Amino acid sequence: MAMVAECIESTWISSAGKYITAFEQRFAEFTGSKHAIACSNGTTALHLALVGMGLKEGDEVLVPALTYIATANAVRYCGAKPIFVDCDPLTLSMSPDSLESKVSSKCKGIIAVHLFGHPADMDALNQIALTRGLWVVEDAAQAHGSRYKERSVGSLADCATFSFYGNKIITTGEGGMITCDSDELAARLRLYRGQGMDPCRRYWHLVVGFNYRMTNIVAAIGLAQMERVGVALEARQKVAANYNRLLETATDRLQLPQVAPWAHHVYWMYVVFIKGISADRRDAVVEYMDHHGIETRPVFYPANAMPPYLDQAGGVPVSTRLSESGICLPTHEKLSEEDQVWIAQILCEAIERCSQ
Ligand SMILES: Cc1ncc(COP(=O)(O)O)c(C=O)c1O
Known part of the structure; x- marks a missing residue:
């Protein structure tokens, strides 16, 4: 409450302010990632992540059939086609065995969903991605704090996305986050998140970006959630x-x-x-x-x-x-x-x- 009140009293209520950076830094530490980029929700985080990976119209992306619909929809937002892969009966996440036969020449990447909080078999998925020249995005919307071989989800692929919707393990009402290690990818994600505006030249827009920013008030709630x-x-x-x-x-x-x-x-x-x-x-x-x-x-x-x-x-x-x-x-x-x-x-x- 104190942090939210401070946002209001200081009038820093929109998408600039100290809590956004603080929440991003705290969340990056939590996942063991170099960067965290706060977004307006988990769906916009996923869309932004796919734009960041360079997904284009006509491309294909492998997604698990058993997931919340946002995973597939984010692929469609890019004009690309989700290709559905069956799940593993133990982990409930995407089955690496079912994946191989679905990779086509149009396929650019894999979205690994850590369903219900159990991590996907990331080594197996990353190995297939490596041999087929694909990128991997983790959809960790349901899995804050989950670990694969003692490494936190969010740090196991090219980038990862999280949701802070009301029913999630930690929540900001609505909110999302992308984590990644690449400086270049993080800069691109920040550029697209903020209407494509040149960070060095106000109101000069380098690309067609989005308004997928998180507000300072939401970030204050997120930071408080990280304490618990x-x-x-x-x-x-x-x-x-x-x-x-x-x-x-x-x-x-x-x-x-x-x-x-x-x-x-x-x-x-x-x-x-x-x-x-x-x-x-x-x-x-x-x-x-x-x-x-x-x-x-x-x-x-x-x-x-x-x-x-x-x-x-x-x-x-x-x-x-x-x-x-x-x-x-x-x-x-x-x-x-x-x-x-x-x-x-x-x-x-x-x-x-x-x-x-
Ligand atoms: C697997 C998965 N991906 C993406 C999302 C989208 O997150 P949000 O509801 O914050 O947009 C959710 C939300 O429940 C989800 O479960």
Whole structure:
């Protein structure tokens, strides 16, 4: 509150002011990256990152089918085509095995999404990118603090993007960030973020840029959030451990979240999959829980099952199965153990009653 009040009192409320630089520096440190570039949200961060990578009309980019729609849409904003790749049943992120066959001569890059807070298999993806001459962007919107082989997401590819939307691990209401190590890329991203204005000559515009800037007020909230990011991450570990214990006896019907040996999962969402269930029966489970005052969410639809991307429908069997059988359980810092006991009980009851 104090930092936000200071913005207002000092009248530095727009996209200049000390908190933007301070938040960027703090976030760069947090991810182990050289640069961080604050944006208005995670979608504009992704679009900007793709512009920064030089993505053009007619190009192709490999994206996971199982992700939030913004990943694919950002590719379309550049006039390029997202090519959908199936996911790995363990990490739920893009499957390196499914990737190879989708690389064409038009393909310029890969967007690796760290879905639900579990990192993608970055060494495998980066290796394919290296041999095929592709760039890699991490979409880490859901994975602040997640680690791959002890290295933080955000530092594992050419650049990475984050979201600070209200339901994220740390939030500024709306907000986003790009992290990268390249000085040249960081300068380009800053140029495009601020209407393409020459940093040395006011109102002289070098390229057709965007207004994707973060405000000083939002950055003040972000900086304050960074002071408690450790607490936020620890709370989610506790929530996940409680669910693991409470649902241990239901694993004949439920697939609990799996964690690869090289991964540190931050559980943006604790997601379970009901074994052998159809999509409509899963929806009945969601409805049953809703009637008991428990809000759950089905897992994302594969992006290529939805109208804008139907030209590539099908061909992602793992994503389809996980989408139809998955439920995101309530996962937030303030969730009490008592509530979790109730959620686990109602979930098991719902599966018993609704899954036939
Ligand atoms: C994987 C992924 N990418 C991108 C975004 C877009 O972020 P924002 O909502 O901040 O625009 C989200 C948001 O949830 C997301 O989950």
